[in-house]
Amino acid sequence: DIQMTQSPSSLSASVGGRVTITCRASQSINNYLNWYQQRPGKAPKLLIYAATSLQSGVPSRFSGSGSGSGTDFTLTISSLQAEDFANYYCQQSYTTPWTFGQGTKVQIK
């Protein structure tokens, strides 16, 4: 299985601040990398697919990038809003079994 490792596991940030979460795959996954937001008690919500594509309806303060290596990816929230405090997960869909990172908790500073 492809292992997905997120860092950090948690972070504290202020409203209006910039947040960066990284995700590393144990092997190249090309750009088959997706990002999700999960609020407490809710189902995950797709934010970014194919590493850089913004899902319809998702605010433009969310963006995704890849390093070009096929293993390192980043989710950036450019100006954190109150509703963005949540858990974030990356997921590879390059090969089955599709696997998720362990999550990053974004907390209020």
Next chain:
Amino acid sequence: QVQLQESGPGLVKPSQTLSLTCTVSGDSISSGGYYWSWIRQHPGKGLEWIGYIYYSGDIYYNPSVKSRVSISVDTSKSQFSLRLSSVTAADTAVYYCARTLGPGNGIDVWGQGTTVTVSS
């Protein structure tokens, strides 16, 4: 818009079979190109993809549960189902049904999730 809704028992005894159903509304489950998945989340933990059934009928299971799992579809009822046999406390989780257009598209529609507890 497409909506998914899980249903099934919230409590299952150890060694028994967990059975859940996902009802799809707002679209045909047999419309082209979609993968219909089951995903679970252990309490306070991350997400684990269990498997999918493709609109064509192809099925794939995560090797971690392959010997115990079965996913099927009933197009007449617009439902797909999960059966997980010989459950233990380790199968206690929130179970989600979900939809994706394919590997390059992410999982764009999720059910609200249903909590299943394995306990005697």
